[in-house]
Amino acid sequence: MQFDRIRLSALHQKVMSAEQATDFIKDGMTVGMSGFTRAGEAKAVPQALAHKAKTQPLKISLMTGASLGNDLDKALTEAGVLARRMPFQVDSTLRKAINNGEVMFIDQHLSETVEQLRNHQLKLPDIAVIEAVAITEQGHIVPSTSVGNSASFAIFAKQVIVEINTSHRADLEGLHDVYIPTYRPSRTPLPLVKVDDRIGSAAIPIDPAKIVAIVFTEQPDSYSTVSVPDEETQAIASHLVRFFEQEVQAGNLAKNLGPLQAGIGNIANAVMMGLLHSSFEHLTMYSEVLQDSTFDLFDAGKLDFASGSSITLSERRNAEVFSQLEKYKNKLVLRPQEISNHPELVRRLGIIAINTALEFDLYGNVNSTHVCGTQMMNGIGGSGDFARNAHLAIFVTKSIAKNGAISSVVPMVSHVDHTEHDVDILVTEQGLADLRGLAPRERAKVIIEHCVHPDYKAQLQDYFDRACHKGGHTPHLLAEAFSWHLRLEQLGSMKR
Numbered sequence: 377m378q379f380d381r382i383r384l385s386a387l388h389q390k391v392m393s394a395e396q397a398t399d400f401i402k403d404g405m406t407v408g409m410s411g412f413t414r415a416g417e418a419k420a421v422p423q424a425l426a427h428k429a430k431t432q433p434l435k436i437s438l439m440t441g442a443s444l445g446n447d448l449d450k451a452l453t454e455a456g457v458l459a460r461r462m463p464f465q466v467d468s469t470l471r472k473a474i475n476n477g478e479v480m481f482i483d484q485h486l487s488e489t490v491e492q493l494r495n496h497q498l499k500l501p502d503i504a505v506i507e508a509v510a511i512t513e514q515g516h517i518v519p520s521t522s523v524g525n526s527a528s529f530a531i532f533a534k535q536v537i538v539e540i541n542t543s544h545r546a547d548l549e550g551l552h553d554v555y556i557p558t559y560r561p562s563r564t565p566l567p568l569v570k571v572d573d574r575i576g577s578a579a580i581p582i583d584p585a586k587i588v589a590i591v592f593t594e595q596p597d598s599y600s601t602v603s604v605p606d607e608e609t610q611a612i613a614s615h616l617v618r619f620f621e622q623e624v625q626a627g628n629l630a631k632n633l634g635p636l637q638a639g640i641g642n643i644a645n646a647v648m649m650g651l652l653h654s655s656f657e658h659l660t661m662y663s664e665v666l667q668d669s670t671f672d673l674f675d676a677g678k679l680d681f682a683s684g685s686s687i688t689l690s691e692r693r694n695a696e697v698f699s700q701l702e703k704y705k706n707k708l709v710l711r712p713q714e715i716s717n718h719p720e721l722v723r724r725l726g727i728i729a730i731n732t733a734l735e736f737d738l739y740g741n742v743n744s745t746h747v748c749g750t751q752m753m754n755g756i757g758g759s760g761d762f763a764r765n766a767h768l769a770i771f772v773t774k775s776i777a778k779n780g781a782i783s784s785v786v787p788m789v790s791h792v793d794h795t796e797h798d799v800d801i802l803v804t805e806q807g808l809a810d811l812r813g814l815a816p817r818e819r820a821k822v823i824i825e826h827c828v829h830p831d832y833k834a835q836l837q838d839y840f841d842r843a844c845h846k847g848g849h850t851p852h853l854l855a856e857a858f859s860w861h862l863r864l865e866q867l868g869s870m871k872r
């Protein structure tokens with residue numbers, strides 16, 4: 377054990393095993409754990425908790441920053457530990473339990489969870505379990521590869537368990553910027569005006585007397601699962617790069633575009649990779665997750681600075697990046713997710729937000745979460761925090777899914793995460809639809825022309841023509857609006 381990682385020596389006596397630490401977590405508690413997109417989650421304690429729950433009843437409400445790695449959501453679900461879960465997940469076992477109604481999942485804008493806690497709209501966590509690289513002389517917690525909601529969970533909880541993970545380099549310290557907004561009704565503006573501003577502290581300030589247990593672990597973060605860009609995702613990236621070039625030429629965007637945000641998953645990562653081969657330089661990111669593409673852009677000399685809430689890398693990039701941390705450290709900052717995703721800052725900084733849709737409709741409403749309107753995929757994550765307030769809200773997706781059985785462009789989305797009012801640009805591998813300044817009937821025309829797969833174009837045009845014949849500001853045939861989804865459910869394909 378590396379006791380030098382606990383610099384307040386009075387806390388050395390709090391070191392114990394993960395099994396012993398689980399005694400502080402009681403049946404029925406609300407628990408706030410660190411972790412954001414498979415980065416920086418507490419590992420040993422939740423694993424021990426899942427083990428314990430096999431022999432004694434133990435159900436908790438679990439809040440995190442976003443998704444957990446190391447199959448923790450799977451282990452906790454299989455052990456029946458999760459009564460409620462919020463605000464985001466990506467695990468297939470948990471997804472199934474959510475869709476079976478076994479786990480109550482609250483799918484939230486990621487910037488909102490701690491705000492709702494702060495204002496007592498949600499039950500405060502009884503206990504927080506936070507991964508750290510160190511505890512300072514003051515007893516403050518230095519987070520690891522994510523900040524997420526860790527700071528507020530530790531501040532709100534009566535008790536805190538710290539997991540010191542020695543697989544992370546101790547010199548991650550200095551990467552974080554922990555700022556907690558002041559309280560309403562006298563809240564002051566967030567004092568951040570540039571992506572590289574530092575406005576907070578390097579560690580989470582709590583009263584060390586709240587630290588009831590310290591557990592050591594050396595289990596690393598899980599690697600990201602993004603796959604390399606394919607033909608379609610590269611085409612999406614090319615359409616977007618061409619659009620950015622035109623906007624710069626027209627004087628609508630600065631030469632370095634302005635701060636970029638990119639969502640999770642294969643498509644968003646591929647789009648950022650597309651910027652590698654563009655003419656843009658001195659790019660900046662004000663995002664949530666920093667993926668492989670962030671570091672590829674640094675290495676190519678394209679990116680000047682990246683602000684995020686977590687670093688989630690593939691196996692290949694993880695070793696390369698963390699073994700050369702000094703190369704990147706002064707170009708990076710990790711913030712609490714309510715700051716990385718804060719509406720005030722997204723609007724002030726003029727962010728270009730690029731997120732992924734499962735499907736979108738004729739008029740530009742976007743569904744990012746629910747397959748066929750009912751089955752939860754992952755959650756809205758931070759996409760709504762960014763889209764509503766962005767300078768440009770861009771949604772990308774492949775035009776078809778499941779070998780063409782599904783069209784990602786449908787007459788009416790089966791669930792709405794981002795309304796037409798929040799969506800500026802839609803991109804598929806077929807092309808780009810610029811919806812700005814267009815009325816619904818005009819939006820439908822450019823979407824059909826530029827985004828729909830050829831297999832579905834005539835079918836969607838036919839729907840639109842007949843809907844227009846019936847009339848309306850936003851023409852629809854209500855009896856047919858979900859007929860594509862019904863056909864998929866009944867016949868296995870949306871094709872007529």
Ligand SMILES: CC(=O)SCCNC(=O)CCNC(=O)[C@H](O)C(C)(C)COP(=O)(O)OP(=O)(O)OC[C@H]1O[C@@H](n2cnc3c(N)ncnc32)[C@H](O)[C@@H]1OP(=O)(O)O
Nearest residue numbers: 442639640641642643732734735744754756757758759777
């Ligand atoms: C933590 C954060 O907040 S990050 C910031 C932004 N957050 C978000 O945008 C959250 C919502 N977004 C997401 O969860 C993801 O981006 C997704 C699910 C929408 C897309 O994920 P990607 O990995 O980029 O796309 P990909 O094309 O690989 O699709 C993922 C799966 O959805 C399936 N899919 C795609 N479109 C559809 C559709 N219309 N209907 C049914 N399934 C679909 C794909 O076939 C694929 O299935 P598979 O895993 O069985 O192969």
